[in-house]
Ligand SMILES: *[C@@H]1O[C@H](CO)[C@@H](O)[C@H](O)[C@H]1NC(C)=O
Ligand SMILES: *[C@@H]1O[C@H](CO)[C@@H](O)[C@H](O)[C@H]1NC(C)=O
Ligand SMILES: *[C@@H]1O[C@H](CO)[C@@H](O)[C@H](O)[C@H]1NC(C)=O
Ligand SMILES: *[C@@H]1O[C@H](CO)[C@@H](O)[C@H](O)[C@H]1NC(C)=O
Ligand SMILES: *[C@@H]1O[C@H](CO)[C@@H](O)[C@H](O)[C@H]1NC(C)=O
Ligand SMILES: *[C@@H]1O[C@H](CO)[C@@H](O)[C@H](O)[C@H]1NC(C)=O
Ligand SMILES: *[C@@H]1O[C@H](CO)[C@@H](O)[C@H](O)[C@H]1NC(C)=O
Ligand SMILES: *[C@@H]1O[C@H](CO)[C@@H](O)[C@H](O)[C@H]1NC(C)=O
């Protein structure tokens with residue numbers, strides 16, 4: 001919409017044809033100065049996966065996040081896109097089926113609530129070496145709009161990637177972006193990147209005995225990351241939160257049952273719930289079941305979205321939608337100190353989640369609907385400080401020292 005008229009003309013003329021012929025898509029991208037993307041598309045077209053993508057783009061409404069030439073010049077991008085199979089995966093992560101246009105704005109405005117509201121959509125990336133979500137769902141991409149400068153930017157991308165221009169042409173909303181979007185990594189790397197060292201420490205210190213078929217132990221982190229784990233929603237306390245909870249945690253640091261339940265009460269097993277799905281709708285709060293079989297309640301008010309565990313322990317979500325290969329993490333400002341568990345309720349909830357995921361078809365358009373709220377911009381809370389990380393790690397270490405066998409309990413109720 002903000003592009004020079006000449007480029008708009010080129011895009012406008014050619015994109016209709018692109019619906020029929022993938023080579024005119026390439027011409028169009030070239031005409032718009034997106035020459036690196038154009039040659040990437042051509043290289044990907046040499047693979048079956050890449051050809052499938054181009055065919056899919058040609059029918060129905062799509063959103064294409066189109067990296068500009070500078071984006072391809074950034075360090076690391078060549079390595080990530082050099083191999084044409086890998087390149088096909090990367091391109092798939094830039095294409096979203098469906099409409100992401102904000103109907104209250106002009107027809108080529110990408111929908112996005114003002115921060116902290118997040119808009120998410122499923123991409124075309126399904127390759128199981130990179131994505132293991134429930135029901136084989138494709139990976140999602142998340143973005144938000146900066147209240148101060150109006151910029152739409154992506155979550156989970158380092159360095160930050162922004163939308164620099166949008167143009168509605170034919171069946172495709174082309175949103176030019178200034179970086180190549182990299183699909184999410186595993187839980188350990190995501191926690192590390194976000195300074196959630198205390199939770200990472202916990203996941204790495206906990207042994208799950210006999211988790212592997214050959215009978216050897218795995219860490220809780222490995223269990224969450226395992227190929228057999230499809231979908232989870234983890235509420236990860238900040239390092240400060242862990243430090244703050246230190247004394248109440250130490251009171252049961254030798255009780256395996258309690259520790260197991262504590263971890264289980266921080267995630268949903270089998271479903272990835274993104275932030276729009278956690279917010280209360282018309283005053284009704286969402287209810288889910290934790291991996292320890294306890295209720296999870298969510299409510300949103302003028303100070304933000306809160307998660308409450310079955311015993312009343314409550315925390316505010318301070319940063320949402322950290323994506324992983326097989327789930328999603330939301331950062332919270334308190335440890336949910338709940339050591340109760342209900343194993344049969346937990347496995348029933350998991351079974352139900354798995355069957356729902358297998359039946360549901362992939363959604364096109366924004367997950368959880370269009371975000372409409374424009375208030376409540378609380379950007380300063382979107383920070384986790386690493387100042388206390390050392391203390392927090394040692395708090396978990398103290399908590400977990402000598403806690404052999406807690407994973408045995410985990411297997412018992414799993
Ligand atoms: C992709 O490959 C197909 C078959 O080889 C060819 O017909 C088509 O023109 C190619 N498209 C592009 C954009 O290179
Ligand atoms: C595509 O989008 C247009 C306008 O944004 C809408 O009118 C049309 O119904 C959509 N088509 C499909 C197949 O969803
Ligand atoms: C998945 O991606 C890998 C490369 O990361 C590639 O070797 C493989 O062929 C892809 N699988 C499919 C089904 O496209
Ligand atoms: C998990 O899946 C990946 C990709 O399909 C494979 O390379 C790896 O060996 C699997 N790991 C285990 C522990 O099965
Ligand atoms: C939002 O914009 C302000 C003002 O330009 C900037 O200081 C801040 O870093 C931006 N935040 C994000 C998350 O992009
Ligand atoms: C058991 O399986 C795990 C995961 O596949 C592997 O890492 C480990 O080396 C195996 N251990 C033995 C003793 O075979
Ligand atoms: C350990 O914790 C569980 C769950 O909170 C509790 O039922 C049990 O009584 C505790 N055991 C001891 C020895 O404190
Ligand atoms: C919002 O909800 C939380 C959790 O229920 C509560 O602690 C807080 O006081 C509420 N804030 C407002 C402004 O209503």
Ligand SMILES: *[C@@H]1O[C@H](CO)[C@@H](O)[C@H](O)[C@H]1NC(C)=O
Pocket residue numbers: 223224229232269270291346347350413414
């Ligand atoms: C999820 O629940 C199933 C069934 O109870 C269990 O086998 C699995 O280990 C659980 N996964 C996680 C990550 O808790």
Ligand SMILES: *[C@@H]1O[C@H](CO)[C@@H](O)[C@H](O)[C@H]1NC(C)=O
Pocket residue numbers: 207208209210217403404405406407
């Ligand atoms: C497996 O975990 C159990 C419980 O934490 C521990 O007792 C055992 O020594 C571990 N085995 C190995 C080989 O690390």
